[in-house]
Amino acid sequence: MTDEINFLQRRMMIGAMSRRDFLGRAMAAGATFSAASALFASSANAQEPKKGGHLRLGLKGGASTDSLDPATYTSSVMFVAGRTWGDTLVETHPTTGAPVPSLAESWEPSADALVWTFKIRKDVKFHNGDAMKVEDVVATLKRHSDEASKSGALGLLSSITGIESKGGDLLITLKEANADLPLILSDYHLLIQPNGGLDDPSAPIGTGPYKLTNFQPGVRLTFERNKDDWRSDRGYADSVEIIVMNDATARVAALSSGQVHLINSIDAKTVGLMKRAPKVEVLNTPGKGFYSFLMHCDTAPFDNNDLRLALKYAIDREAMLKQVVGGYGTIGNDYPVNENYALAPEGIEQRTYDPDKAAFHFKKSGHSGPVVLRTAESAFPGAVDAAVLFQQNAKKAGIQIDVKREPDDGYWSNVWNVQPFCASYWGARPTQDLRYSTSYASNAEWNDTRFKRPDFDKLMLQARSELDETKRKEIYRQMAVMVRDEGGLILPVFNDFLNATSKSLKGFVHDIGNDLSNGYVASRVWLDA
Amino acid sequence: MIHAPKVSFRPGRKLTQRFPLLWTIVQRLLLSIVLLFAVSIVIFGGVEALPGDFATTYLGQSATPQAIANIRAELGIDRPITTRYFQWLGGVLTGDFGMSWANRNSVTEQIAQRLGNSLFLAFFAAIISVPLAVGLGMVAVLFRNRLPDRIINVASLAAISLPEFFVGYLLIMWFSVQTGIAVFPATVYEGMSFLDRLSAIALPTATLVLVVLAHMMRMTRAAIINVMSSPYIETAELKGLGGLRIIAKHAAPNALAPVINVVALNLAYLIVGVVVVEVVFVYPGMGQYMVDAVSVRDMPVVQACGFIFAAIYIFLNMTADILAIIANPRLRHPR
Numbered sequence: 001m002t003d004e005i006n007f008l009q010r011r012m013m014i015g016a017m018s019r020r021d022f023l024g025r026a027m028a029a030g031a032t033f034s035a036a037s038a039l040f041a042s043s044a045n046a047q048e049p050k051k052g053g054h055l056r057l058g059l060k061g062g063a064s065t066d067s068l069d070p071a072t073y074t075s076s077v078m079f080v081a082g083r084t085w086g087d088t089l090v091e092t093h094p095t096t097g098a099p100v101p102s103l104a105e106s107w108e109p110s111a112d113a114l115v116w117t118f119k120i121r122k123d124v125k126f127h128n129g130d131a132m133k134v135e136d137v138v139a140t141l142k143r144h145s146d147e148a149s150k151s152g153a154l155g156l157l158s159s160i161t162g163i164e165s166k167g168g169d170l171l172i173t174l175k176e177a178n179a180d181l182p183l184i185l186s187d188y189h190l191l192i193q194p195n196g197g198l199d200d201p202s203a204p205i206g207t208g209p210y211k212l213t214n215f216q217p218g219v220r221l222t223f224e225r226n227k228d229d230w231r232s233d234r235g236y237a238d239s240v241e242i243i244v245m246n247d248a249t250a251r252v253a254a255l256s257s258g259q260v261h262l263i264n265s266i267d268a269k270t271v272g273l274m275k276r277a278p279k280v281e282v283l284n285t286p287g288k289g290f291y292s293f294l295m296h297c298d299t300a301p302f303d304n305n306d307l308r309l310a311l312k313y314a315i316d317r318e319a320m321l322k323q324v325v326g327g328y329g330t331i332g333n334d335y336p337v338n339e340n341y342a343l344a345p346e347g348i349e350q351r352t353y354d355p356d357k358a359a360f361h362f363k364k365s366g367h368s369g370p371v372v373l374r375t376a377e378s379a380f381p382g383a384v385d386a387a388v389l390f391q392q393n394a395k396k397a398g399i400q401i402d403v404k405r406e407p408d409d410g411y412w413s414n415v416w417n418v419q420p421f422c423a424s425y426w427g428a429r430p431t432q433d434l435r436y437s438t439s440y441a442s443n444a445e446w447n448d449t450r451f452k453r454p455d456f457d458k459l460m461l462q463a464r465s466e467l468d469e470t471k472r473k474e475i476y477r478q479m480a481v482m483v484r485d486e487g488g489l490i491l492p493v494f495n496d497f498l499n500a501t502s503k504s505l506k507g508f509v510h511d512i513g514n515d516l517s518n519g520y521v522a523s524r525v526w527l528d529a
Numbered sequence: 530m531i532h533a534p535k536v537s538f539r540p541g542r543k544l545t546q547r548f549p550l551l552w553t554i555v556q557r558l559l560l561s562i563v564l565l566f567a568v569s570i571v572i573f574g575g576v577e578a579l580p581g582d583f584a585t586t587y588l589g590q591s592a593t594p595q596a597i598a599n600i601r602a603e604l605g606i607d608r609p610i611t612t613r614y615f616q617w618l619g620g621v622l623t624g625d626f627g628m629s630w631a632n633r634n635s636v637t638e639q640i641a642q643r644l645g646n647s648l649f650l651a652f653f654a655a656i657i658s659v660p661l662a663v664g665l666g667m668v669a670v671l672f673r674n675r676l677p678d679r680i681i682n683v684a685s686l687a688a689i690s691l692p693e694f695f696v697g698y699l700l701i702m703w704f705s706v707q708t709g710i711a712v713f714p715a716t717v718y719e720g721m722s723f724l725d726r727l728s729a730i731a732l733p734t735a736t737l738v739l740v741v742l743a744h745m746m747r748m749t750r751a752a753i754i755n756v757m758s759s760p761y762i763e764t765a766e767l768k769g770l771g772g773l774r775i776i777a778k779h780a781a782p783n784a785l786a787p788v789i790n791v792v793a794l795n796l797a798y799l800i801v802g803v804v805v806v807e808v809v810f811v812y813p814g815m816g817q818y819m820v821d822a823v824s825v826r827d828m829p830v831v832q833a834c835g836f837i838f839a840a841i842y843i844f845l846n847m848t849a850d851i852l853a854i855i856a857n858p859r860l861r862h863p864r
Contacts, residue, residue, distance in 0.1 A: 058714070063631075063821035063824070063825070064632075064639065064643075064813075064817070064818045064821045064822070064830075065629065065631030065632055065821050065822060065825050065827050065830070066631075066632060067631065067632035067633060067634075068632075072631075072632075147595060147599075148599050149596070149599065150596050150599050150600050150603075151596070152596075154595060154596050155596075202633070214718070214719070214720075216718055216719070216813070217632055217634075217639075218813070218817070218818070218821055219716060219718060219813040220716055220718050220813075243714060243716055243811065244811070245714060245811050246808060247808045247809055247811070249698055249701075249809070250701075250713075250714060250808070250809055250810065250811050253698075253701045253702070253705060253706055253713060254713060254714050254811075256706050257701075257705045257706045257709060257713055258709075259713055259714060409824070412585075413582065413585055445594060
């Protein structure tokens with residue numbers, strides 16, 4: 001890490017890197033945020049974070065149907081809003097993804113990883129002035145894990161059997177051992193509310209750096225700085241305003257006319273144009289989400305592994321990277337995990353485009369005639385183009401793919417997880433375990449490749465309860481290889497998150513956790529007029 | 530000209546015969562109410578028939594069977610459709626559109642705000658575009674087949690041919706990004722001063738004016754030209770009246786009926802059909818509200834929006850009908 005930072009420092013001094021890039025990369029190399037800032041200061045005389053100003057964000061992904069109750073958050077606007085007014089027990093490290101303390105100071109598992117003790121901070125106040133108590137934490141987690149709950153985190157918390165306060169600490173008991181519990185508690189639904197939000201789930205009273213002052217669903221949210229914030233290393237702007245802008249051109253226009261400081265979800269096709277604008281900076285953050293084509297392993301003709309392999313060899317990943325995401329992404333290897341996950345597998349051979357091998361496996365599969373690939377623009381941006389590109393790639397191997405375009409509306413209920421071969425997108429999951437248990441466990445509701453292997457399930461349970469990281473990593477590697485060679489997932493690219501900022505916005509932290517600096521963007525950046 | 534026989538107060542004549550105009554209007558009103566009921570059934574049935582389900586769509590990728598079941602139970606979606614229809618209708622008649630499934634707020638309250646925004650924008654677009662369109666139409670007739678007419682025609686055709694989002698983007702590019710004289714985005718919110726609101730809606734209003742202008746202008750022109758060939762206009766010309774005076778005082782009143790109809794259609798469009806402009810300018814109107822609701826299958830909101838849109842259309846068309854009847858002596862005094 002030190003070598004890398006030295007290298008970055010040199011690059012910066014010769015002007016090959018911007019300050020922002022330096023901070024981002026140094027953090028990627030493992031430096032903490034403040035350390036990276038300090039390093040930068042020593043090498044380029046940069047200013048400290050500046051307080052004050054009115055920060056305006058123009059974000060895609062809000063609707064008039066949004067609600068303030070954290071249990072219901074699904075849109076990116078509410079994801080950011082929640083991170084702005086509330087805190088979770090645990091946060092994740094922006095570059096390693098490891099759990100770091102937040103409202104929980106520290107934690108300790110029992111030897112079998114079944115019982116976890118969390119020490120809760122005692123110096124934290126809610127926005128209404130009340131001190132945060134362990135009881136509030138217990139009530140929050142109970143509300144989200146209750147069977148009658150509508151919380152988006154209900155599935156994550158399903159293995160919890162007991163939540164209690166014991167001697168001022170939080171005690172969580174699990175049905176089955178899970179070494180990832182702290183990471184699960186960093187989920188953005190699990191914002192700690194007074195009495196768990198049972199009195200009024202939609203009251204945005206939290207412990208976060210900003211207090212919500214106005215909420216118009218799908219239109220605009222405003223915040224003012226929480227003067228009693230328990231942390232001093234965040235919340236630099238005096239006030240924050242989020243304007244919901246679902247139109248890509250409107251976002252770009254608002255940013256280039258200086259009306260907002262940051263926008264999200266830039267179209268990869270227009271990044272080149274945006275980079276030419278003088279007052280605008282484009283930021284790409286590698287993520288864990290991916291674009292993919294899914295085959296059902298239990299449905300003919302895809303129940304034949306040779307046919308699946310043929311299709312996996314018949315896709316040109318490099319071309320997909322270039323043409324579908326404009327180069328802003330990384331190549332996938334047909335298993336749903338990349339190096340942004342903790343304990344990611346290493347040394348698995350990269351599968352490449354090989355029409356000969358594809359033709360060989362296709363012949364061996366004994367299948368003849370075309371296969372139907374269903375796609376729609378809502379599967380992922382550029383999914384229709386990607387399907388046609390795939391069709392052209394496969395043609396060279398003598399495989400005929402019929403691309404069938406489906407309506408955007410209802411794609412996720414009528415096509416995805418229903419049809420045997422379709423385009424799909426997956427967002428980030430906090431851990432490898434959650435990634436696999438969401439859609440590769442035999443009994444998973446969203447097993448969208450119908451990958452049902454008892455031996456795989458066994459490995460997954462084994463990894464979940466393994467506290468030794470080296471052993472865990474090895475199990476995850478085995479699992480990845482299984483999915484890669486026998487699964488129904490064709491994964492051409494992991495897409496980057498693309499945001500753009502005005503040059504007066506500083507301190508953007510690239511966070512592998514999720515888009516928009518894992519939702520913390522409003523409290524991590526500052527304005528330099 | 531034929532005059533209708535004078536109505537005298539003879540006993541034994543029916544009320545409907547004594548006040549034919551009033552009766553026509555009452556008929557129209559009753560018809561509108563029946564139509565509105567029919568529409569309410571169609572909307573409710575149509576929304577029910579939509580494929581997709583609120584609970585799964587709303588929870589998205591975080592849906593678990595348990596969470597879905599919980600939401601369904603809470604909303605009582607399993608009750609029979611007729612029960613829900615009459616309950617809904619009862620609410621609507623008292624001005625209560627129920628509660629949004631997605632964010633549990635009163636639909637009536639949210640719609641009041643959104644509809645207010647839509648009407649605000651539509652009002653300013655209308656008070657600029659309607660007089661402008663009618664005025665330009667008259668000017669075009671005055672200079673018929675000469676340069677001003679051609680310019681007005683070509684420019685308005687060009688404006689109507691460009692899609693509204695493109696007109697919007699052009700205005701944003703020129704007035705907001707390059708010169709910075711206009712405010713963007715056009716988001717209006719509570720607590721904004723009236724003047725701020727006005728400057729916020731400048732660009733969307735301009736876009737809407739450009740989009741609806743041509744239609745009304747061309748209709749005015751065509752209707753007036755139609756009348757201009759009548760013998761009484763020739764008489765007026767022979768009497769030596771000025772061109773503009775003939776058009777404004779003698780021709781225009783007789784060309785009113787088609788113009789009123791087109792204006793009504795465009796007004797309805799300005800209120801209910803501008804979702805694209807709302808999205809482009811980030812304006813929180815009814816259209817965006819409804820689209821948001823449709824995409825997560827938030828049925829109470831979709832139904833309420835559909836119902837209000839239908840009511841606005843019916844109301845404006847009814848008004849246009851009545852005005853057209855009043856403007857036309859032959860319809861005013863039916864035999």
